[in-house]
Amino acid sequence: MRRSADVVIIGAGVTGAALAYELARRGIRDVLVLERAFPCSGATGRCGGGIRQQFTTPHNIRLAMESVKRYETLSEELGVDIEFIQGGYLILAETEREREAQRQAVALQNELGLPSRLLTPREAKEVLPLLDETTIVGATYCPTDAHANPFRVVEGYLARARERGVALEKFTPVVNLEVKGGRIVRVRTCRGDVVPGVVVNAAGAWSGEIARMAGVELPNRPIRHEIAITEPVEFFMEVMVISIHNGIYFSQTVEGQIIGGIGDPEEKPGYDVSSSLGFLRRYARELLRYVPALGQLAVLRQWAGLYDVTPDAQPILGPTPGLENLIQANGYSGHGFMIAPKVAELLADYIEKDVVSEELACLSLSRFMGEVKGEAFVVG
Ligand SMILES: Cc1cc2nc3c(=O)[nH]c(=O)nc-3n(C[C@H](O)[C@H](O)[C@H](O)COP(=O)(O)OP(=O)(O)OC[C@H]3O[C@@H](n4cnc5c(N)ncnc54)[C@H](O)[C@@H]3O)c2cc1C
Numbered sequence: 001m002r003r004s005a006d007v008v009i010i011g012a013g014v015t016g017a018a019l020a021y022e023l024a025r026r027g028i029r030d031v032l033v034l035e036r037a038f039p040c041s042g043a044t045g046r047c048g049g050g051i052r053q054q055f056t057t058p059h060n061i062r063l064a065m066e067s068v069k070r071y072e073t074l075s076e077e078l079g080v081d082i083e084f085i086q087g088g089y090l091i092l093a094e095t096e097r098e099r100e101a102q103r104q105a106v107a108l109q110n111e112l113g114l115p116s117r118l119l120t121p122r123e124a125k126e127v128l129p130l131l132d133e134t135t136i137v138g139a140t141y142c143p144t145d146a147h148a149n150p151f152r153v154v155e156g157y158l159a160r161a162r163e164r165g166v167a168l169e170k171f172t173p174v175v176n177l178e179v180k181g182g183r184i185v186r187v188r189t190c191r192g193d194v195v196p197g198v199v200v201n202a203a204g205a206w207s208g209e210i211a212r213m214a215g216v217e218l219p220n221r222p223i224r225h226e227i228a229i230t231e232p233v234e235f236f237m238e239v240m241v242i243s244i245h246n247g248i249y250f251s252q253t254v255e256g257q258i259i260g261g262i263g264d265p266e267e268k269p270g271y272d273v274s275s276s277l278g279f280l281r282r283y284a285r286e287l288l289r290y291v292p293a294l295g296q297l298a299v300l301r302q303w304a305g306l307y308d309v310t311p312d313a314q315p316i317l318g319p320t321p322g323l324e325n326l327i328q329a330n331g332y333s334g335h336g337f338m339i340a341p342k343v344a345e346l347l348a349d350y351i352e353k354d355v356v357s358e359e360l361a362c363l364s365l366s367r368f369m370g371e372v373k374g375e376a377f378v379v380g
Pocket residue numbers: 010011012013014015016034035036037038039040041042043044045046047048049050051172173174175202203204205206210225226227261304305306307329330332333334335336337338339380
């Protein structure tokens with residue numbers, strides 16, 4: 001293992017993988033990715049793969065729009081089929097209050113150039129013919145939203161990064177960070193120490209633990225989210241569906257399986273990733289309310305992963321006040337896969353040229369020192 005590196009990235013989920021690739025593409029090749037287990041062993045390998053741009057804050061909308069542009073050509077760029085399906089996202093609303101929130105969101109999204117629009121229940125049924133449109137008061141739809149396979153994305157990013165000289169060390173947990181004179185001077189791992197130029201905290205739900213090793217407190221909290229996949233059926237839905245009423249989301253993979261989940265507002269912060277029958281009951285009940293025909297399908301597998309949630313449901317990106325060489329890339333609050341390509345570009349620009357984009361400035365850790373106004377649509 002290298003004993004020094006210009007950039008040490010902690011975590012080989014989509015964040016770490018995309019950043020390693022972006023750095024290598026810019027000619028920064030002395031990059032070491034340290035992964036406690038194996039790539040995709042965190043939230044990335046457990047996620048729903050949804051890629052949506054219909055958010056309620058300008059930063060999330062812009063980051064997602066720019067990321068979709070990259071996702072559209074990523075299979076070609078990485079030489080790996082990422083199973084990108086651009087069938088749009090249908091967001092369901094069941095109350096007038098939710099409808100009003102959608103009106104405001106669409107107005108902001110359209111202002112920023114996103115082609116999202118409000119749909120009546122009947123129009124929503126045209127997008128998803130199996131939908132029981134009597135369950136909703138309306139929906140929004142954006143045809144350029146999409147979904148893809150997270151494993152393929154990470155595989156592609158890492159393969160192309162490693163070809164350019166990036167080193168990946170699997171089963172190498174970071175166990176401590178030694179700080180001297182306002183810098184991290186040593187990254188301690190179970191396989192020896194590394195002297196870093198900069199250190200990137202891309203450890204997802206464990207980013208709080210990493211920051212604490214350097215004496216920094218992050219506001220992120222790990223929250224369990226459960227998810228399930230059914231047996232495959234003939235492909236019938238390109239669209240990904242979510243509801244702001246109950247937090248359900250579901251889509252169909254290229255193999256024909258229905259993959260989806262639903263958040264639990266009662267879930268307490270913690271590292272539990274066990275599966276529960278309660279989730280399966282609740283998810284099935286809500287899913288069948290919207291699309292009764294799916295009741296014929298058998299669930300093949302269920303699992304859980306951790307959302308890395310910040311108080312405003314937006315990521316923490318960029319420099320750390322008081323520690324000049326620690327960069328944060330975490331706090332994605334359930335939508336890190338969809339914005340990873342653009343975030344990686346912004347962080348690579350910062351590391352390469354010291355350019356602090358508007359997004360990095362607004363999404364820095366220091367924002368939690370003031371009043372916080374956040375993202376309202378936290379679903380898959
Ligand atoms: C059920 C579920 C569904 C989701 N659905 C979606 C969706 O549809 N769309 C979307 O955009 N997002 C979704 N998300 C969120 C998304 O998965 C995450 O935001 C994203 O994957 C975060 O990627 P990451 O690389 O930052 O973190 P992770 O993928 O968690 O990677 C962090 C890595 O750091 C490693 N690590 C931790 N500690 C250490 C250490 N001490 N030393 C070395 N390595 C360490 C871990 O092993 C892990 O591999 C979902 C999440 C879940 C759980």
